[in-house]
Structure formats: C-alpha cells, structure tokens
Amino acid sequence: MRLTAILYHIKNKRPHGHVYRGKHRIVKPPTMEDLARLxxxxxxxxxxxxxxxxxxxxxxxxxxxxxxxxPKTSLMEICRDYRNSRFQKHFTWNDQLIHLRSTDNWE
Structure with a gap:
C-alpha cells in the first residue's frame, strides 16, 4: 500500500503553491483560439x-x-477665480515684518 501511494505521488506530482505561476508551474498547451488571438x-x-x-x-x-x-472654463475655475480675486494682494515677509525694523538705525 505504501509503495503504491509513493508511485502514485511521483507520477501525478503537482507544483506547490499556485498551480500556474512560479518555477514549477503547470504550463497550458496553446490552443487554436490562443493562436488566433495572438x-x-x-x-x-x-x-x-x-x-x-x-x-x-x-x-x-x-x-x-x-x-x-x-478651452471651456468650468464652474470650479470660475468659483476659484472669484474667491482669489478678493485676496489677490501678494506680500512678502519683509512687508509683513517691516514694523520690527523701526528702531534699526545706522550711522
């Protein structure tokens, strides 16, 4: 019984893990449909x-x-332009912190 099980296992050996991927995979033979698709x-x-x-x-x-x-302007762009038009003034950090230089005197 054990010899039969061993011989059966050797004859019908299947790959471990995924059957159609990897080093020891089962490769399907190409069919006429595969050749036509190619x-x-x-x-x-x-x-x-x-x-x-x-x-x-x-x-x-x-x-x-x-x-x-x-190009068509979308409603989102119109709303964004309107929102940005109210806050259009660009400023630098020097403009924001100019009040700190009031006592800075050079002779």
Whole structure:
C-alpha cells in the first residue's frame, strides 16, 4: 500500500503553491483560439504602426490647429477665480515684518 501511494505521488506530482505561476508551474498547451488571438493582436499592432508611420496631417498642417478653439472654463475655475480675486494682494515677509525694523538705525 505504501509503495503504491509513493508511485502514485511521483507520477501525478503537482507544483506547490499556485498551480500556474512560479518555477514549477503547470504550463497550458496553446490552443487554436490562443493562436488566433495572438494573430489578431499582431494585426492590430501592425495597423497602429502603419498609422503612426504615415500620419493624416503633416507637421506644418498640425501646427497651431488649436488656436481658434478656446478651452471651456468650468464652474470650479470660475468659483476659484472669484474667491482669489478678493485676496489677490501678494506680500512678502519683509512687508509683513517691516514694523520690527523701526528702531534699526545706522550711522
């Protein structure tokens, strides 16, 4: 009985941990569906590379095409601009602490 259990264990050895990951994983044989999917991926990649190699517009035509189109201002930007307009004065630390230099006399 023990010999049968040992031989059965050696014949049907499975990897430890995750079955399809790691050094001793079980590798699924590729199917025709996998090969078709890979072929579709390569064809899509080739179409994309063709578009990138031959663009629709030249560099001269594509320069400055967004000049006439103004970006929409969102409500958040309008509210932020209104809020900041009330507190628009910029100041420095020297302006804030100038009152401390009142007794600073040089001869």
């Amino acid at each position: 072929r579709c991926d390569f064809e899509r990649e080739e179409r994309n590379m063709l578009i990138l190699r031959h663009p629709y517009l030249t560099l001269e035509q594509s320069r400055g095409y967004m000049k006439d189109i103004k």
